[in-house]
Amino acid sequence: MASRKVTMRIQRFDPAVDKQPHDQDFEIELPAGITILKALNKVRAEKDPTLALRYSCGSAICGSCAMKVNGHARLACKTQVSDCTIDGVMSVAPIGNLKILRDLVVDMDPFLDSLNKAKPYLEAGNGSVPEHERTQRPEEFLQIDPSTTCILCAACYSDCNVLAVDENFFGPATLAKAHRFIFDSRDVDTPNRMRAVSAKTGVWDCTHCGECSTRCPTETKPLERIEEIRVKAMADGFHGNAGARHALGFRETVGKRGILDENYLPARSMGFLNLPGLLSLVPIGLRMMLRGKNPPLIPHKIDKLDEVKKTFARFEELRK
């Protein structure tokens, strides 16, 4: 297959001379079927040997070469140039939410440090060295199979919408790591782990934006793992936070009316005894009321409500 000329628009930054990162275009002849990692190394070999990037295995296993391609985090070694070239141009930049050290290389320490919040090691209890290995049945392993596939590439960390505004958020990789031990049949520290992820900056601070799972190059899919932790939090009674109360509010109002009661839900989420929280809802409530935008005071109900009530009631019984 024929080669073709591509403009690689690469973000450059040299802390010794640059105040801000800037783009540099490299026009380069690339053969068909080349990956972005190989193309970048071709740029280094033929155009500019000072271009800095991080990579190792070239096989989507080590997780070193995550970078933003056309604005979204991807593994350079797993991505074809031909899939990302728009009108002969593709842009490459370092992953987001981390400090740039040089060109495409970022400081990974905040990402790696954040993993410690998940206590990323097995708590098997007893403290003693066992006489034989701790075994797991295949069906037990299947529960943690996806979250064990994380290669720590930080693509999810890069594109996480919440981390962009709050560096204290656990972040998708850390929550996926928490999942890996919460659902490990050999771990004995589940209640403490659940308490930790249920606290502020934990699992309920995620917005469901879906960036993490969309960018994840493995089967880890952090959003799905976050959802599984939330299901467990609801089932195990970790309800002392606004996120869990919000989910309880959904259960209560949809089970009663088939549709959300938007007057009840915010108060339920805040907590009926949380006076400052309830007062914080007053300005927006008044604002909406003055414009006639407030939800009807007598909330709506769906037709054939009995059908829905029956299902919710049956599963409520099962829960007990």
Add this chain to the structure above:
Amino acid sequence: MKYALYTGCVAKGAGRENLVATYLACEKLGIELVEMTDAACCGAGVINEDNPMVADIMNARTFSLAEAQGLDIMNICTTCQGVHRKAQRKLDGKPEHMARVNDELERDTGRRYKGEVKVKHFYEVLLNDYGLARLKEKVVKPLTGLKLGAFYGCYATRPPEVNDLANPDDPDELEKLIEVLGATPVRYDERLKCCGFPIAMVNKKNSMQLGGNAIVSAKEAGADAMVTPCPLCHLNLDAYQPDIESRVGRKLNMPILHIPQLVAMALGVSKDAVRLQTHIVRPTGLLAS
């Protein structure tokens, strides 16, 4: 053309103007709507995190109701749309799970989901079923001179497997729609980001900062107003805009329109009829009557 209209909860509550505008726009276009008054909340991804089985049963029930009418579903909320599509993918892709969900559904309602119904958002109906060329012929009051920033909302683009956008990482479908209506689309950095609504009750500071980043980005790119297919994005960006302004420390005054309002106005419906006056940030002076 005829669809089963799934209103979602917000169109019956804090975003009734979205429903009003949908009916007005569809009347002008000759699209017949049968409102699904018996459909339950999609769960917004929240019931799914409390009890995934209940969420699947509720959504399978909704699909079965539309199938019984022989109609495809039209959504006017991208969150409902995304949740429906995710539920469909899970059910259709796992026959054993679908059989179990259907058994549970039948036990309570006598209904079963067959896997036949298609779920589409209003803007997808316009783009793919009605056609932009046909829509253009119906525009009697083009929104000339209006610079609009499309705010897609998370569920419109992610996960990419459950939407019909040609390029979910860099879509242009809403921009094309804006152009057909006579307005000028404005692209801006944050147009595919999260508005922050899902954590408004959990972490208001972060929620307002996310909303603020979106509005500031659109404003700095020159948008006169933003338009969104998601009423939850509308609520966070409009109803909370005074809080967002406090968070980002600047006056924004950015009107946030629903897609059906925009379409209806271009088809000749007055701005009062689509209830622009109910918005917290009124688009006063933006659209001359």
